[in-house]
Amino acid sequence: MSSSEAGGDHPQGTHLLLRRPLPCTGRPAVTRLRHTTRRSFVLKSLNQFRRLRKVVVGGRRFYYTRVWGMDIDPTATFSLSARFDRTYPRGIHVGAWSYVALEAIILAHDMTRAKKVHTRIGRDCFVGAGAIVLPGVTIGDGSIVAAGAVVTKDVPPASIVAGSPARVIRTGIEVGHYGQLRRGGTAVAVAEPVTVDREPPVHFVEPFTTVGGNPDGGSAHREDGTPAT
Numbered sequence: 283m284s285s286s287e288a289g290g291d292h293p294q295g296t297h298l299l300l301r302r303p304l305p306c307t308g309r310p311a312v313t314r315l316r317h318t319t320r321r322s323f324v325l326k327s328l329n330q331f332r333r334l335r336k337v338v339v340g341g342r343r344f345y346y347t348r349v350w351g352m353d354i355d356p357t358a359t360f361s362l363s364a365r366f367d368r369t370y371p372r373g374i375h376v377g378a379w380s381y382v383a384l385e386a387i388i389l390a391h392d393m394t395r396a397k398k399v400h401t402r403i404g405r406d407c408f409v410g411a412g413a414i415v416l417p418g419v420t421i422g423d424g425s426i427v428a429a430g431a432v433v434t435k436d437v438p439p440a441s442i443v444a445g446s447p448a449r450v451i452r453t454g455i456e457v458g459h460y461g462q463l464r465r466g467g468t469a470v471a472v473a474e475p476v477t478v479d480r481e482p483p484v485h486f487v488e489p490f491t492t493v494g495g496n497p498d499g500g501s502a503h504r505e506d507g508t509p510a511t
Contacts, residue, residue, distance in 0.1 A: 338362065346371070355380070359460070364409075367391055367417075370398040377405040377423070379459040387414045404439065408461025424457045 339359055346352040350371035354360075358376045361384035366374050373390030382388065386409045391398045399418035403409065407421050410429035421427065422439030432446040442452035456464045 335362075346374075352376075357459075358382075361385070361411075364388075367401075369393075373398060373400040373417070375400060375402040377403055377407065379405060380407040380409075381460040382409045383411040383413070383429070385412050386410065389415065389417045392417045406457050406459055406461060408457075424455065424461070426455070426457065426461050426463075 339362065342362065343354055343356070343358075343360075346366060347354055350366075350368055352366060352371045352374040354374070354376045355378040357378045358380045360376070360382035363384045364382040365385070365387045367388060367390040370391040374388055376382065376388075380403050382403070388401055388403070388409070390401045397417065401415055401417055402420045403415070404421055404423035404425065406424045407426070409415065409421070409427045410431065412429055413427045413431045413433065415421065415427070415433045419433050419436060421433070421437045422441065424440045425437045426442045427433060427437070427448065428442065428444035428451075430446070431444050431448040433443060434447040437443050437448070438450065438453070440453065440455050440457075441450050442455060443449060444451050458464055
């Protein structure tokens, strides 16, 4: 019996009920069959939920700005796992069209020094995953903070910083919104500090000869006849 005879066409993944007579009683028995082929849903990228994520981030931004008093521009966005300092939330400033990636931390207070300061992220900036921006730091417009960097001092505009502590590795970069590098832009690499290892001092020894006696066990003397020390 075909699927159409069992009740018409059915979408894949549904159950079909087939009636067949029992061998003893002749009564029809219901047999439940399942299609062998199914439609599987594969999650290719989180971008499939871009619209939903936009709504969730908007709600989180509203919560940060209206409840905690942070200064986050409406065009700025961030990962839901990014952390903003809520000990001194008014010290958090994120400029327009900037992005704070996952698990990045933006601090605005220092408990060891009992200090609460303002930390500012400029316009068109990108703060990489896992980066830490310490209290009081200002990141200039159009700058990029590499993943895992620990920013301890101000970052000049149009620069790339990386490392712990972070240092400038590129200057004069050209970026668009959210710190995306533009093609054809000219960037200048910052030269690495050159360290010259000094050679160990060379000690000169005056030549000497053995005068008299056995060369292997005789007393050693310099050419002027004085004994060698």
